[in-house]
Amino acid sequence: MLGQAAARLDVPLTVLDPMPGCPAATTALRHEVGSFTDYDAVIAAGSRADVVTVEIEHVDTAALAELARRGVAVHPSAQTLAVVNDKLAQRRRLAEAGVPGPRFMELSGSQDAEKFDLPAVQKLRYGGYDGRGVALVDRIDHTGVLPLSGPSYLEEKLEVASELAVLVARSGDGRVVTYPPFEMVMDPELHLVSAVKYPAGISSAVALEASRIARAAVEAVGGVGVHAVELFVVDDHSVLVNEIAPRPHNSGHLTIEASETDQFEQHLRAVLGLPLGSTRMRSPAVMRNLVGSGAEGSACYMGTDAVLSTEGAHLHLYGKRTSRAGRKMGHITVCREDLEDAAAAAARAAAAVRVTGDDAGESGGTNG
Amino acid sequence: MLGQAAARLDVPLTVLDPMPGCPAATTALRHEVGSFTDYDAVIAAGSRADVVTVEIEHVDTAALAELARRGVAVHPSAQTLAVVNDKLAQRRRLAEAGVPGPRFMELSGSQDAEKFDLPAVQKLRYGGYDGRGVALVDRIDHTGVLPLSGPSYLEEKLEVASELAVLVARSGDGRVVTYPPFEMVMDPELHLVSAVKYPAGISSAVALEASRIARAAVEAVGGVGVHAVELFVVDDHSVLVNEIAPRPHNSGHLTIEASETDQFEQHLRAVLGLPLGSTRMRSPAVMRNLVGSGAEGSACYMGTDAVLSTEGAHLHLYGKRTSRAGRKMGHITVCREDLEDAAAAAARAAAAVRVTGDDAGESGGTNG
Numbered sequence: 099m100l101g102q103a104a105a106r107l108d109v110p111l112t113v114l115d116p117m118p119g120c121p122a123a124t125t126a127l128r129h130e131v132g133s134f135t136d137y138d139a140v141i142a143a144g145s146r147a148d149v150v151t152v153e154i155e156h157v158d159t160a161a162l163a164e165l166a167r168r169g170v171a172v173h174p175s176a177q178t179l180a181v182v183n184d185k186l187a188q189r190r191r192l193a194e195a196g197v198p199g200p201r202f203m204e205l206s207g208s209q210d211a212e213k214f215d216l217p218a219v220q221k222l223r224y225g226g227y228d229g230r231g232v233a234l235v236d237r238i239d240h241t242g243v244l245p246l247s248g249p250s251y252l253e254e255k256l257e258v259a260s261e262l263a264v265l266v267a268r269s270g271d272g273r274v275v276t277y278p279p280f281e282m283v284m285d286p287e288l289h290l291v292s293a294v295k296y297p298a299g300i301s302s303a304v305a306l307e308a309s310r311i312a313r314a315a316v317e318a319v320g321g322v323g324v325h326a327v328e329l330f331v332v333d334d335h336s337v338l339v340n341e342i343a344p345r346p347h348n349s350g351h352l353t354i355e356a357s358e359t360d361q362f363e364q365h366l367r368a369v370l371g372l373p374l375g376s377t378r379m380r381s382p383a384v385m386r387n388l389v390g391s392g393a394e395g396s397a398c399y400m401g402t403d404a405v406l407s408t409e410g411a412h413l414h415l416y417g418k419r420t421s422r423a424g425r426k427m428g429h430i431t432v433c434r435e436d437l438e439d440a441a442a443a444a445a446r447a448a449a450a451v452r453v454t455g456d457d458a459g460e461s462g463g464t465n466g
Numbered sequence: 467m468l469g470q471a472a473a474r475l476d477v478p479l480t481v482l483d484p485m486p487g488c489p490a491a492t493t494a495l496r497h498e499v500g501s502f503t504d505y506d507a508v509i510a511a512g513s514r515a516d517v518v519t520v521e522i523e524h525v526d527t528a529a530l531a532e533l534a535r536r537g538v539a540v541h542p543s544a545q546t547l548a549v550v551n552d553k554l555a556q557r558r559r560l561a562e563a564g565v566p567g568p569r570f571m572e573l574s575g576s577q578d579a580e581k582f583d584l585p586a587v588q589k590l591r592y593g594g595y596d597g598r599g600v601a602l603v604d605r606i607d608h609t610g611v612l613p614l615s616g617p618s619y620l621e622e623k624l625e626v627a628s629e630l631a632v633l634v635a636r637s638g639d640g641r642v643v644t645y646p647p648f649e650m651v652m653d654p655e656l657h658l659v660s661a662v663k664y665p666a667g668i669s670s671a672v673a674l675e676a677s678r679i680a681r682a683a684v685e686a687v688g689g690v691g692v693h694a695v696e697l698f699v700v701d702d703h704s705v706l707v708n709e710i711a712p713r714p715h716n717s718g719h720l721t722i723e724a725s726e727t728d729q730f731e732q733h734l735r736a737v738l739g740l741p742l743g744s745t746r747m748r749s750p751a752v753m754r755n756l757v758g759s760g761a762e763g764s765a766c767y768m769g770t771d772a773v774l775s776t777e778g779a780h781l782h783l784y785g786k787r788t789s790r791a792g793r794k795m796g797h798i799t800v801c802r803e804d805l806e807d808a809a810a811a812a813a814r815a816a817a818a819v820r821v822t823g824d825d826a827g828e829s830g831g832t833n834g
Contacts, residue, residue, distance in 0.1 A: 102470050105493050108767075108783035108796075125473050125493045358778060358801075373774040380748065380801075399476075406741040410726060415476035428476075433726075433748075 099354070099414070100153055100346065101125025103362035109370070114143040121417040122153070137161045144170055151323055151369045155179055155344050156225070173270060173322035173369040174344045181319050182344045186223045186251045188319065192339055195318035197311060199339045200330070201254040211238050214252045223249040229289025261340070262298055262329040263349035264312035265361055265377075267368045270322050275364075276309045277357060277377040280349050282328070290424075293444065294349050294385040295437060296356055300331065307337045315339050324365035326350055348387065352431045355412050356383035381410075381433040384440040386448040388428040390421035395455030397421040399428075404450030410434045411447050421455040428453070467722070467782070468521055468714065469493025471730035477738070482511040489785040490521070505529045512538055519691055519737045523547055523712050524593070541638060541690035541737040542712045549687050550712045554591045554619045556687065560707055563686035565679060567707045568698075569622040579606050582620045591617040597657025629708070630666055630697040631717035632680035633729055633745075635736045638690050643732075644677045645725060645745040648717050650696070658792075661812065662717050662753040663805060664724055668699065675705045683707050692733040694718055716755065720799045723780050724751035749778075749801040752808040754816040756796040758789035763823030765789040767796075772818030778802045779815050789823040796821070 104111040105125050113126040116133045123129035132139030134154065140161035144150045149171045150162065163176035174182075181187050189202050203214050211218070216238070222231035233245035235252065244250070261284060265277040281298035282291045298305065312327035319342060326347030328340040350361035359367075359375025367374055390397070397418060405413045415428040430447055434440035472479040473493050481494040484501045491497035500507030502522065508529035512518045517539045518530065531544035542550075549555045557570050571582050579586070584606070590599035601613035603620065612618070629652060633645040649666035650659045666673065680695035687710060694715030696708040718729035727735075727743025735742055758765070765786060773781045783796040798815055802808035 102473055102493070105470055105785070106782050108785040124495055125470070127492055367774065373771050375774065376777050378777070403741050406735065406743065409744050409746070414474050417473070417476040 099351070099360075100362045100365065103360065103366055107363065107366060109366055112143060112147060114139060119419065124417060134158065141165065144172075149173065149369055151345075151365070152179070153345055155183055159183070171270070171369070174325075175320065175322065178319050178321050178344060182321075182342050184223050185221055185226070185341060186249075188342060189251070189253075191318055192315055195314060197314045197318055197339055198337065200256055202251050204251045205244070209242060211235060211244060211252060215254065217255045219253045219255050220244055220246050220250050221253060222246055223251065232289070256330055256338070257333050258330045259333055259335070260298070260300065260331045262300070262308050262331060262337075263294070263347065264308050264327045264329060265324055265347070265350045265353070265364075266312050266316040266321070266327060267324045267361075267364045267374050267377075268316055268322055269368045269374060270371055273374055274313055274316070275374045275377050276313055277350070277353065277361075278379060279305050279308045279329070280352065282349055288424075290389075291348065291387065293441065294352055295441060296352055296383050296385075297379065297437070301335070304331060304335055304337060311337055311339060315342055319344070323369045324350070324361050348426070348429075349385075351414070351429050352383045352385040354414070355431050355433050356381050382435065382437040382440055383431050383433045384437065384444040385429055385431045386444045387426050388415075388430065388448065388451050388453055389423075390425040390427050390453050390455065391423055392452075392454040393456075394420065394422035397427060398454050398456035400452045400454075401450040405430050405447045408432065408443050408447045410440065411443065421453050467719070467728075468730045468733065471728065471734055475731065475734060477734055480511060480515060482507060487787065492785060502526065509533065512540075517541065517737055519713075519733070520547070521713055523551055527551070539638070539737070542693075543688065543690065546687050546689050546712060550689075550710050552591050553589055553594070553709060554617075556710060557619070557621075559686055560683055563682065565682045565686055565707055566705065568624055571620045573612070573618050573620055577610060579603060579612060579620060583622065585623045587621045587623050588612055588614050588618050589621060590614055591619065600657070624698055624706070625701050626698045627701055627703070628666070628668065628699045630668070630676050630699060630705075631662070631715065632676050632695045632697060633692055633715070633718045633721070633732075634680050634684040634689070634695060635692045635729075635732045635742050635745075636684055636690055637736045637742060638739055641742055642681055642684070643742045643745050644681055645718070645721065645729075646747060647673050647676045647697070648720065650717055656792075658757075659716065659755065661809065662720055663809060664720055664751050664753075665747065665805070669703070672699060672703055672705060679705055679707060683710055687712070691737045692718070692729050716794070716797075717753075719782070719797050720751045720753040722782070723799050723801050724749050750803065750805040750808055751799050751801045752805070752812040753797055753799045754812045755794050756783075756798065756816065756819050756821055757791075758793040758795050758821050758823065759791055760820075760822040761824075762788065762790035765795060766822050766824035768820045768822075769818040773798050773815045776800065776811050776815045778808065779811065789821050 111126040112128040113122040114130045130143040134157045137158045144165040159176040162172045166172045217236045220233045261282040262279040268274045279298040281295040283293040285292040316325045326343040330338045346361040354360040358378040410433045412431045432440045432444040479494040480496040481490040482498045498511040502525045505526045512533040527544040530540045534540045585604045588601045629650040630647040636642045647666040649663040651661040653660040684693045694711040698706045714729040722728040726746040778801045780799045800808045800812040
């Protein structure tokens with residue numbers, strides 16, 4: 099989707115991705131086949147660019163630092179990514195900057211946990227996402243073993259009233275725009291976002307506080323580009339940072355139709371030093387992900403006609419060749435004057451779609 | 467822009483275009499380098515496709531007919547294109563179907579013109595566009611020579627109150643949706659569209675009549691896909707067909723932001739037999755083309771920051787490598803609640819942009 103924005107603005111994009119025929123390559127001018135976690139591949143692809151950015155933050159940051167040393171503009175910087183990718187370092191940086199967050203404590207051994215109020219949440223420092231790398235610690239049993247192994251920390255368990263995401267776009271010279279908060283409706287069992295609603299069902303005071311905190315968080319890590327700041331609203335209506343995603347984010351996909359400037363174009367504007375775009379809302383909207391189910395194999399789409407026939411619905415399929423259970427394969431956004439109408443229509447349309455891995459054969463795109 | 471819609475819907479697109487690195491190839495999955503006026507090239511590219519469509523109507527229609535004979539779905543058909551591409555045949559077909567148009571008469575020699583009320587308009591049957599292939603005939607001088615040479619016809623000279631375009635999307639099984647009319651504001655000197663305004667400044671009765679006639683026109687030529695029907699509103703508020711463009715059209719670019727379904731996605735839906743999308747207006751909007759000026763050479767863009775800084779403005783650069791005077795290099799669409807605000811903002815933003823051929827060197831995309 100970054101490639102679609104780049105095509106619109108005639109920005110000649112080179113994609114570094116290990117998979118030939120990957121979705122990002124379709125809309126990019128050039129595709130370098132290689133891993134973004136491979137130092138040499140990042141150096142080779144990046145040294146021919148004027149500006150380097152990321153869509154996945156788990157990049158070889160030493161290579162990014164070296165590119166910056168050679169004069170390539172790298173946004174967000176290796177320093178920002180190093181802090182954000184280590185969730186404990188991110189927590190510490192935000193706390194130092196006075197950005198409100200949950201109480202937390204580094205774990206070096208299970209006995210540390212006893213010093214912290216239980217129940218608490220254990221989080222891995224590196225690599226967790228979509229509910230992975232997070233575990234509830236109710237009590238420490240006689241073995242003293244915690245649920246997750248690997249470098250981790252504890253966070254206080256919060257009574258979360260709602261979860262928000264605020265997109266912040268920041269340019270290299272410090273200009274900042276923020277989008278109004280989006281509400282992430284969580285699936286309580288899967289710990290995944292089941293829907294994103296815009297506008298969020300919060301007071302204007304909470305919205306203002308969320309925007310203020312999100313901006314402070316991105317400034318604290320020196321982020322350049324679009325960042326999504328995930329926030330918790332807790333019982334007493336105070337707002338705390340959950341974590342920062344240093345890139346365009348699943349919660350912001352609805353900006354394509356619901357905002358004056360979509361998050362992908364905004365990201366390009368920010369990293370290229372262009373004027374930042376308006377973040378005005380064009381319409382209330384609800385986004386739902388289309389995730390794979392059933393067997394792993396060649397992606398096969400069923401029921402998409404229901405989306406195409408829904409007033410205000412916009413279908414986005416990512417062109418990933420392989421579907422597997424739980425993989426994000428696309429999304430739909432429904433724009434309606436009434437948010438609850440949009441939510442109901444999005445739920446109906448999403449329920450009609452099935453994406454599966456059909457090992458029987460290749461499948462085209464939008465099949466009914 | 468068709469490619470951007472195809473990427474969104476995961477439609478694997480192959481482009482046939484003679485120029486390596488052409489804009490359409492950027493967003494397409496595959497690019498076959500070859501001419502769409504070359505029988506063999508069209509057969510070679512098309513015979514590997516499930517569905518063949520056109521973005522430029524001047525394609526080898528014999529090759530399209532052969533592809534259809536071999537079982538490839540060709541939309542619009544070779545028959546439709548043959549009728550539409552011969553403006554006299556198009557006129558005759560529309561007249562036979564009872565679709566209102568200007569009076570017209572085939573010319574076989576200059577003396578024919580004397581039988582027709584002068585002043586009149588001489589039009590070439592083939593290949594005219596953007597004011598080319600059209601000439602005013604005030605009187606026949608003693609030489610008897612008409613302004614244009616080549617197969618042509620005469621049309622009555624109309625007192626045009628306004629020019630409209632109505633997009634009609636029609637599927638192979640006859641389903642049809644129409645967009646509300648757009649108003650094409652013409653530059654009286656250049657005979658080019660200077661701006662497209664939506665909604666058009668017409669009564670609802672004229673709008674209804676325009677939609678009815680546009681639909682009848684597309685049905686008369688058996689068109690499948692998105693067609694733009696250009697219409698004249700004449701003094702007494704009657705509506706006449708000027709001509710049909712059998713493809714997504716410059717007048718419809720504002721649908722990307724101003725309509726629920728943009729003309730490119732709508733075209734894909736129509737030719738692929740998918741459900742047609744809503745044509746509801748999302749916002750009033752004004753589109754202006756960004757055309758090359760000055761020397762021919764590598765495209766260089768100046769002043770685009772003014773567009774990026776305009777509230778509600780959306781910048782589209784086509785990635786054409788070479789700029790020359792009068793060539794369409796991009797467009798801007800401004801969405802505002804108030805149409806006249808949008809018109810003023812679009813005029814200011816467009817005036818700030820300059821696209822020239824800068825032979826001094828290569829130039830990137832969006833430069834300030």
